[in-house]
Amino acid sequence: MKIGHHALANRLFVAPMAGVTDRPFRQLCKRLGAGYAVSEMVSSRPDLWGTDKTLRRTNHEGEPGPIAVQIAGTEPALMAQAAVYNIDRGAQIIDINMGCPAKKVCNKWAGSALMQDEALALSIVEAVVAACTPHDVPVTLKMRTGWSQSHKNAVVLAGAFESAGVQMLAVHGRTREQGYKGQAEYDTIAAVKAAVRIPVVANGDIDSPEAARDVLAFTAADAVMIGRAAQGRPWLFREIAHFLETGTHLAPPLVVEVRRWLLEHLQDHYRLYGDYLGVRTARKHIGWYLKSLPGGEGLRDVINQIEVCDLQVMALEAYFDELSQRMDRIPAVAGRVQMKEQGMELTG
Numbered sequence: 001m002k003i004g005h006h007a008l009a010n011r012l013f014v015a016p017m018a019g020v021t022d023r024p025f026r027q028l029c030k031r032l033g034a035g036y037a038v039s040e041m042v043s044s045r046p047d048l049w050g051t052d053k054t055l056r057r058t059n060h061e062g063e064p065g066p067i068a069v070q071i072a073g074t075e076p077a078l079m080a081q082a083a084v085y086n087i088d089r090g091a092q093i094i095d096i097n098m099g100c101p102a103k104k105v106c107n108k109w110a111g112s113a114l115m116q117d118e119a120l121a122l123s124i125v126e127a128v129v130a131a132c133t134p135h136d137v138p139v140t141l142k143m144r145t146g147w148s149q150s151h152k153n154a155v156v157l158a159g160a161f162e163s164a165g166v167q168m169l170a171v172h173g174r175t176r177e178q179g180y181k182g183q184a185e186y187d188t189i190a191a192v193k194a195a196v197r198i199p200v201v202a203n204g205d206i207d208s209p210e211a212a213r214d215v216l217a218f219t220a221a222d223a224v225m226i227g228r229a230a231q232g233r234p235w236l237f238r239e240i241a242h243f244l245e246t247g248t249h250l251a252p253p254l255v256v257e258v259r260r261w262l263l264e265h266l267q268d269h270y271r272l273y274g275d276y277l278g279v280r281t282a283r284k285h286i287g288w289y290l291k292s293l294p295g296g297e298g299l300r301d302v303i304n305q306i307e308v309c310d311l312q313v314m315a316l317e318a319y320f321d322e323l324s325q326r327m328d329r330i331p332a333v334a335g336r337v338q339m340k341e342q343g344m345e346l347t348g
Contacts, residue, residue: 001035001199001222003093003168004138006066008223010035012212012237013170015203015227016070016095016142022056023063024268025285028261029230030064033237036223037068038142041097044073044082056272060090070142072097072111074120076127083131083139094132096125098143099172099203112144112176115153122160129165140168142203142225145188148177158192158200166198170225173204180228190219201225207236208333209243216244232288233333234261252329259320262289263313270309279309286316292333293323 001008014021014029014037026037040057048054060067069091071082083094098121100111114121129139141161146152158169171192173184184204193200202221206212207229215224230236235253242250253261265285270278286303290296299319306312 003036003066003140003199005136006092006138008035008066010241011216011223012036012240013201013223013225014038014230014237015170015225016040016097017227017231018100019281019284020227020231022269022272023059023061024265024272025234027063027268028265029234029237032235032261033239033241034226034230034234036066038093038095039067039069041070041072041100042082042086044071044075044078046078046081046085049085058086058089059272066092068093068095068140070095070097071128072100073124074114076120076123079124080127080131083128083137084135087132087135087137092137094128094137094139095170096128096139096141096166098141099170112147115143115157115176116147116151118153118157118160121157122164125161125164125166133165138167139165140170141166142170142172144172144174144176145185146175148175151175152188154188155191155195158196162196162198168199168201169196170201170203172225173202186215186219189221193220193222199223203227209240209249212240213244232285232291252332254329255320255324255327258289258330259317259324262286262316262320266309266313266316275309279307279312282309282312286312292331294326295319295323 001011012033012035014026014034016038018040021037021040029037042054042057067090069086071079071094073079073082086094097111098114132139143154145154154171161169169192171189173186173189186202189202199222201223202215202219203225206215206224206226212224239250266282269282273281283304287300290300302315303312306315
């Protein structure tokens with residue numbers, strides 16, 4: 001699979017998630033089998049570019065390419081300017097956010113709210129493509145199936161975006177109205193794939209090797225994009241890669257492997273955020289790792305009270321050392337049942 005002139009390792013993508021897919025998380029997912037990862041969204045507002053948050057989001061030190069940065073905004077000129085700003089800071093692919101359902105984004109008519117104004121959405125795409133073309137940087141776009149159940153226009157927009165120069169489309173199988181509720185639907189993703197010639201990526205509720213296989217088969221998509229299912233479970237990518245290649249399941253990771261991955265993740269996280277923010281922003285990642293583990297809920301409560309990085313690490317080392325005496329491998333996690341409306345049932 002390729003995006004422009006960039007060849008990707010495989011067709012398993014990490015979805016951009018604000019507050020989650022920072023550089024340490026992206027790098028870990030790539031180490032554990034993801035072929036591609038997109039950054040957290042960067043605002044197109046120049047007055048925010050100098051903030052600590054934006055500077056962290058545009059930090060790509062040591063990250064293997066291709067470096068993909070997602071930008072968000074509502075004004076074509078500012079979005080074009082943001083694209084060039086990020087290219088100057090190492091972005092090799094620019095992704096346009098038309099998929100975020102968050103109220104604080106949509107209330108400003110950014111993210112998936114742009115799907116309500118097709119003319120503005122197309123103007124933004126045209127401006128960003130024009131800004132990126134001289135730098136030989138491909139433009140991709142992530143969107144939803146539409147704004148609401150009665151306003152699904154992903155297929156129409158996909159054709160317009162392809163004509164404007166977008167080189168890959170990712171489609172989340174929900175409307176903005178749904179947020180993350182209910183189940184994703186894949187009929188619209190299949191229709192988008194049938195309507196365009198550029199690569200299409202399926203996103204939404206892909207949380208197991210079987211789900212990845214069946215969504216790829218049903219939609220004919222070129223790749224799958226995984227978001228929430230990888231939170232605290234970044235090895236899901238290598239499990240899916242193994243299953244798609246061999247048709248067999250990879251054994252769950254060893255407890256000692258997860259211990260090592262988590263502690264390495266934390267050290268990278270602390271370096272990016274510093275001690276004060278690092279220990280606090282790491283709590284959500286630790287909570288996701290511990291969610292399905294014996295005694296994890298109790299330890300999470302303890303972790304949430306710790307305000308020193310070294311003490312956070314010590315608590316986790318002690319927990320995993322004790323856990324490794326009780327079990328060799330992390331318990332397998334079952335996927336959700338999906339796609340019933342299409343007459344298919346997917347279980348992990």
